[in-house]
Amino acid sequence: MLANRWRTRLACLLLLSSDLALAARPRPHALKRRNPSYSPLSDPSLEQLVALSSLDDALDYNDPKSLLAKILVPRTVGSANLTRVQGVVEGHFRKLGWHVEKDAFDDDTPYGRKFFTNLVFTHDPSAPRRLVLSAHLDSKYFETHPEDQFVGATDSAAPCAMMLDLATALTPWLDGRKKRVQEAGGEEGFDGQGETLQIVFFDGEEAFKEWTHTDSIYGARHLVEKWSETDSSPSAIRSTPRSPLRRISHLVLLDLLGAPNPLIRNFFPNTGWLFDEFLHSEERLGVTGYLWDGFEGQAYTEQKGKLGVRERSFFVPRASGQMQGWAGQIEDDHVPFVQQGVPVVHLISVPFPSVWHTIKDDASALDLPTIKAWALILRLTVAEYLGLDPTGRLQNANVKRNKGELFDEAG
Numbered sequence: 001m002l003a004n005r006w007r008t009r010l011a012c013l014l015l016l017s018s019d020l021a022l023a024a025r026p027r028p029h030a031l032k033r034r035n036p037s038y039s040p041l042s043d044p045s046l047e048q049l050v051a052l053s054s055l056d057d058a059l060d061y062n063d064p065k066s067l068l069a070k071i072l073v074p075r076t077v078g079s080a081n082l083t084r085v086q087g088v089v090e091g092h093f094r095k096l097g098w099h100v101e102k103d104a105f106d107d108d109t110p111y112g113r114k115f116f117t118n119l120v121f122t123h124d125p126s127a128p129r130r131l132v133l134s135a136h137l138d139s140k141y142f143e144t145h146p147e148d149q150f151v152g153a154t155d156s157a158a159p160c161a162m163m164l165d166l167a168t169a170l171t172p173w174l175d176g177r178k179k180r181v182q183e184a185g186g187e188e189g190f191d192g193q194g195e196t197l198q199i200v201f202f203d204g205e206e207a208f209k210e211w212t213h214t215d216s217i218y219g220a221r222h223l224v225e226k227w228s229e230t231d232s233s234p235s236a237i238r239s240t241p242r243s244p245l246r247r248i249s250h251l252v253l254l255d256l257l258g259a260p261n262p263l264i265r266n267f268f269p270n271t272g273w274l275f276d277e278f279l280h281s282e283e284r285l286g287v288t289g290y291l292w293d294g295f296e297g298q299a300y301t302e303q304k305g306k307l308g309v310r311e312r313s314f315f316v317p318r319a320s321g322q323m324q325g326w327a328g329q330i331e332d333d334h335v336p337f338v339q340q341g342v343p344v345v346h347l348i349s350v351p352f353p354s355v356w357h358t359i360k361d362d363a364s365a366l367d368l369p370t371i372k373a374w375a376l377i378l379r380l381t382v383a384e385y386l387g388l389d390p391t392g393r394l395q396n397a398n399v400k401r402n403k404g405e406l407f408d409e410a411g
Ligand SMILES: [Zn+2]
Pocket: 001, 140, 155, 206, 357
């Protein structure tokens, strides 16, 4: 991940911003508004959601058996460690019964030809639309010792572990919703579900040397290129958007999370509503006491505005206007998606954690209550986005729309 050094690289920055502004001119998209299947989770379902899986199993980095502990090793592109960690991630999703896709490719780097593998997991590959959650699995390469032991705890081991927890927790609800939709005869004019959850682990996000357009985000660039290809089979034209990229309703990118007191801003006006949903999830979980031990109701509300207090809100409200001046200035895996018009929410702490790209970005930089809070915020927002509430009314089932009408705009 690159923060443009705004003083010394201002010219470059402005260029990037205007490039992005041009490229990101919103294309007509089938989902301009709030996802129609969105509805708030009922109170009993919220209680269930929190208990769907043990947060510690995935996230307690002090326990060597946890998933996060297994990711916390140096795992640079092409290393045996990265292969091992990719194996842990793949095994996790296979056990949960998700569809597994490996996007393997090679590319030129400052150190010659290197091999990369993006991992793509899809709950229901037959669903035409995908909500994508994503983070990069590789850790940054450093040539010399001790920096070569860099484990990238916030960058992005913790976000990857949060996505593993999300899959564990939501799989039973995703399975349940799929079954209910099938029993109801499909939704939105399709035989099955309109939308599913896809989780992507990018390879090669980090630059090998200095961050440039060619030495960075190898995996994201490759995936966007591959997913831009049009599927010209007759059935694809009839019933689904014509490229995998067009099937993405929103891409949520997680990066530099897991340290206490993150500050998350909204960078893209077209996804402001979804940014707000993350904020609302935090608020509801905070007030109900699920987020922070010892803080609920009034106690939570009183703490959440106070800077320097762990329990304060992670999010900078959009109304504060603090987004201005940042949009388009942070280069990360989302950039090629934004350039192709995919709606993006970038959950990244700005300013970056103080340990960023130093050997100190290890377990000692992490805060377990903060990581658990993130995991619950993700669970709630995704469950509501996809209408997973098992006690809720099945949204949109039997809304029989003409298949062609859904994606006319998206092309
Ligand atoms: Zn990084």
